Amino acid sequence: MSADAPRLGIGIIGAGRVGAVLGAALRAEGHAITGAYAVSDVSRERAAELLPGxxxxxxxxIVERSELLLLAVPDDQLGPLAAGIAATGxxxxxxxxxxxxxxxxxxVLAPLAEAGCATLAIHPAMTFTGTRDDLPRLFGCPMAITASELFAPIAAALVVELGGxxxxxxxxxxxxYHAALAHGxxxxxxxxxxxxxxxxxxGIEEPGHLLRPLLEAALDNALRHGSAALTGPVVRGDAGTVASHLGALDDLDATALPGxxxxTSATYRALARAALDRSGLPSLTEQRIRALLEDPDTEDA
Known part of the structure; x- marks a missing residue:
């Protein structure tokens, strides 16, 4: 919305990691937050931190006092929530x-649309911690908009205000779309x-520190080049190294603490098979590695 657009009274239903952060961002743009609905102690504390006062x-x-309702609840609760609000009249x-x-x-908001509401779906393609650290991450964040042609400009304006x-x-x-983001x-x-x-x-005391340069480079290459960025023993056809990895990871899992x-070994096998499918290795080499990657439970059956 433009700088001279009217400010809205916004109610936040679901002061979780996403709702509280987006509420704080919209408040910073001059909108009034009319109220927040928070059930758990964690959500109440988050609301106090991000939406003081x-x-x-x-x-x-919240419905009665708000011009805009921001519904930020788990997916399975969204439909019943929309129907319940509509049923109140x-x-x-x-x-x-x-x-x-x-x-x-x-x-999913059809009951509210039937009651005369303008319904919009805005999804930030971002992971949220529910802290102020999330606010700068909204700038430049892709945000998926689903809305009718009539209301799409309103959604677009809200995205701009959020910095997305x-x-x-x-x-x-x-x-x-959501499966791709969740999987990734x-x-x-x-x-x-x-x-x-x-x-x-x-015994590595700071494993995250050791992994960071490698993982950041791998992620950057994958985002730029897709499967062409694959490296490592599977795509090289190093069957002996793959076998060594599997033995070490089987031992890791076997010695895990109760609970x-x-x-890890099962995950390695599944992802290594996916890497193998993208490797372009000669047939005999691929077959040798694929045999190593078979699920041990399948082999024993």
Missing amino acids: VPLLDVPA LVPGGQLVVHTSGRYGTE EGFVLPEGDRAL ANHLVVLVDQAREALARI DPAD
Whole structure:
């Protein structure tokens, strides 16, 4: 929205990692935060830190006093929340309702649209910690917009105020879009955690420090070049090295403490098979490595 656009009264329903941060960013642009809904102690503390002075209210109170509702709740809660708000009969015609789910477009907000609300979906392609560290990460952050042609300019203006770079994402593409982001970011965290644990097990005091230059270079190359950035023993056809890795990782998992994950070898096998599919190795070399990577449980069956 332009500098002379009217400021809105915005209610935050879901003061989690995303809602509280986006609320703080919009507040910095001059909008008034009319209230926040926070259930857990952690969310209440987060609201106090990022949205000081904002009252913690129940959902009906926030709906009644807000021109824009920001729904930042888990995906599975979004549909029931939208239907529940619509059923109260409290929403006035013309109220803006924005959700931040990556999975859904605006169809999930259909009950509110039928009640006369302008419905928008804005998803920042970013991981959130729920702290002030997230605020500068919004600048230049891609944000997926799903909205009708009539309301898309409003969504685009909100994205600009958040500091993001908006792009239009059709409703039907949301599931694959969100799967791609979750697979790339969430599963990357698991992979790095496994590498950190393996290094810590051999006495490396700061495994993150050791891994950072390598992983940053690998990520940068992968983002630039895709599978052409693959290196390592699988794409070189070094079957002996792959066998050595599997033995070490099997031992790592076998000696994990009770209650700790013991899944590094299985993850290595799955990702190494995916790397092998992209390797272009000669057939005999590929077959030799693929045999090594078979699931041990399958071999024993």
